[in-house]
Amino acid sequence: MNKNKKIFHFQHLKKKWSDKHKEIEKQIVKKHGHLIASLIPKQQIIGGVLLAAVPFMQMAPQTVQAQINNLSRQETPKITPQNLVLKISELLPKEVRPLIPGEEKVITDYLSEVFKIKVFPELEGIRLNRSYGLIGQEQHLKRYFGDSTDQHFDNEKERESYSLQGIAPGLGAWGYFAKSKDEMTENEKLREKYYIAVPTFLAPGFNENVGRYGLFFKYRKMLVVNPENGKAIVTDIADAGPAEWTDKHLGGSPEVMGYLERVDGAQKGPVLYFFIDDSNDTIPLGPISL
Amino acid sequence: MSRKKTFYHHLVSTEEISIELDKLGLPEHERIELLEIVENTIHYTIIDIVLSELKEEDKKIFLEHHTKSNHETTLRYLKGKIDDLEGRIKESAEILKSNFLKDIKELKNLS
Numbered sequence: 001m002n003k004n005k006k007i008f009h010f011q012h013l014k015k016k017w018s019d020k021h022k023e024i025e026k027q028i029v030k031k032h033g034h035l036i037a038s039l040i041p042k043q044q045i046i047g048g049v050l051l052a053a054v055p056f057m058q059m060a061p062q063t064v065q066a067q068i069n070n071l072s073r074q075e076t077p078k079i080t081p082q083n084l085v086l087k088i089s090e091l092l093p094k095e096v097r098p099l100i101p102g103e104e105k106v107i108t109d110y111l112s113e114v115f116k117i118k119v120f121p122e123l124e125g126i127r128l129n130r131s132y133g134l135i136g137q138e139q140h141l142k143r144y145f146g147d148s149t150d151q152h153f154d155n156e157k158e159r160e161s162y163s164l165q166g167i168a169p170g171l172g173a174w175g176y177f178a179k180s181k182d183e184m185t186e187n188e189k190l191r192e193k194y195y196i197a198v199p200t201f202l203a204p205g206f207n208e209n210v211g212r213y214g215l216f217f218k219y220r221k222m223l224v225v226n227p228e229n230g231k232a233i234v235t236d237i238a239d240a241g242p243a244e245w246t247d248k249h250l251g252g253s254p255e256v257m258g259y260l261e262r263v264d265g266a267q268k269g270p271v272l273y274f275f276i277d278d279s280n281d282t283i284p285l286g287p288i289s290l
Numbered sequence: 291m292s293r294k295k296t297f298y299h300h301l302v303s304t305e306e307i308s309i310e311l312d313k314l315g316l317p318e319h320e321r322i323e324l325l326e327i328v329e330n331t332i333h334y335t336i337i338d339i340v341l342s343e344l345k346e347e348d349k350k351i352f353l354e355h356h357t358k359s360n361h362e363t364t365l366r367y368l369k370g371k372i373d374d375l376e377g378r379i380k381e382s383a384e385i386l387k388s389n390f391l392k393d394i395k396e397l398k399n400l401s
Contacts (some may be wrong), residue, residue, distance in 0.1 A: 009397055010320045016393060017327045024334045032341045032349070116358070186370050282351045284366045289358075 079114045079290050081230030088227040088272075096270045098130040108274055111225060115232060115288055119223045119274035126216050128273075129202040133249025135224070135271045136242055137257050137264035139168040143177040143192045144184055151181065162254040172239040173200070174218050187285075191219055194285040195238035196273070197251035198222075202244070221276040221283060224252070226260040228269060233259050233287050234276065259287050297356070297364040298336055301376055302383040304328055310394045328390055332383050339382055343372045 091107050093099070099107065104121040112118045121131045140152055140162070149167060153159040177192050178184035200206060200217045217237050225232040235256055242248045250273060252262065262269050276283060307328055311321045341349055348371055355364040368375050 006315055006317075009314050010316055010324070012397060013324055013393060014327070017324065017331065017390070021327050021331045021334070024331055024338070028334050028338045028341075031338065190366075280347075284355075284363050284370070286363070286366060288363065289360050 081290065084114060084230040084290065085228065088225075088230075092132065092227060092272075096132060096134060099132050104131055104274075107272065111223065111232075111272070111274065114290055115223065117223060117234075117283060117288070118277055120277060121274055123275040123277060124216060126203060126205070126213060128198055128200075129204070130249055131274055132270060132272050134247065134268050135196075135257070135260070135262050136246065136248035136251045136268055137165065138195075138197050138239065138241075138251035138253055139165050140254060141168055141172040141177070141192050141195065141238060143188065144180050145176060146181065147176075161258060165254040173197075174238065177238070190285040191236050191238055193253060193255050194233060194235045195253045196222060196224060196235045196256060197239035197241040198237055198273070199242065199244070199250070200237070200240045221278050221285070222273050223276055223288070224256065224260065225272045226262060226269070227272055229261055230290070231260050231287070232290075234283055234285050235273075236285060295359075295361055296333065297361040297368065298376075298379045298383075299361065301379050302332060302336075304332070304387070307387060307390050307394070310391060314394070314397075328386075332386050335382055335386060336379055339378060340368060340372065340375075 087110060088107070091103065091110065093103070099121070101121075108119050108121060121127055140149075143152075147167065149159075149163050152167065153163065172192075172195070177188040198217075200213060203213060203217075206213050217240075219236045219238060221234055221236050223232060224235050233256055235252070239251070242251050248264075248268060250271070252260065252271075257263070260271065262271065304325060308321070308325055311324055316324070340352065344352055352364065352367060352371075355367055365375075372378070
């Protein structure tokens with residue numbers, strides 16, 4: 001193909017496709033441009049993350065684009081898992097013991113800042129017996145009547161990774177997650193997948209407020225962090241346990257344990273776990289990145 | 291060309307268009323420039339579909355997840371909000387892609 005023809009091809013396609021692109025761009029800015037502008041103050045607060053929005057920067061109106069560029073100059077260095085492990089090790093006691101309120105405060109402030117999720121050791125006047133402890137392995141829970149290892153996994157990879165732990169013979173603290181297999185929602189599925197068991201019965205004030213505490217703990221979201229590798233996951237409370245005699249302070253579903261790289265038995269290790277205030281149910285369950 | 295990762299990265303491929311552009315014998319930088327226009331056009335279209343389906347408060351949450359480039363979280367969030375999200379993304383991307391491929395074909399017929 002001669003050179004002139006190639007130039008013609010390129011110019012022709014570039015013009016045609018750029019016109020199409022501009023038209024779509026114009027439409028999207030007209031329909032949704034206000035949303036990008038509304039994000040600016042919040043991004044300023046959390047700082048630094050806006051550079052990751054490269055695809056969106058292209059669709060921002062010029063005025064917003066200029067603000068974004070200004071903000072990007074104020075970017076703070078990105079936290080890596082290694083940074084987090086180092087920082088947490090400075091804040092945590094050497095032994096795995098209940099944290100004192102001052103320790104909880106600095107650690108929750110730090111985790112809230114780096115994960116951009118507000119976490120608390122106490123919410124609505126309720127706290128667990130501890131927020132730093134050893135996590136053990138739990139089994140899967142039945143999500144609906146008739147759930148079994150044959151039906152529990154979405155794909156072969158999940159089955160291979162997590163079927164060995166089996167399904168607990170009893171139900172979770174709040175029974176089945178869904179009315180039936182057909183009626184199970186994605187959210188209900190995720191509640192089982194990323195569940196933890198915590199000793200709700202050891203929470204200060206539990207015996208005097210069983211009903212209120214039960215409502216509070218039911219599927220309450222918690223951020224669980226492995227302080228030794230920086231991995232963190234948004235989980236929900238779906239069971240009560242483990243018993244005090246087990247020497248474990250909480251339990252994680254096979255998927256939670258797998259992601260955090262925590263194991264049961266003699267090599268069991270510690271995690272940090274704090275409540276997430278998510279009354280509007282906007283924070284998805286599952287692994288969370290820095 | 292290395293595409294930026296997005297929450298729909300696994301659903302949309304521009305490989306076919308890249309191959310057809312390659313057949314035109316364009317220099318590498320021109321092929322990449324055209325592919326970038328294609329990918330941005332697909333991107334805007336998908337963002338438009340998503341934003342048009344979400345409620346006002348959900349749009350802001352989506353944009354916050356999206357700007358953090360937390361693709362798995364974004365996809366999971368959207369799947370909980372939009373029915374058959376992946377099917378709709380695939381369908382829209384395929385329509386756009388077939389139009390781009392048609393343009394290339396027409397160009398070949400012209401010359």
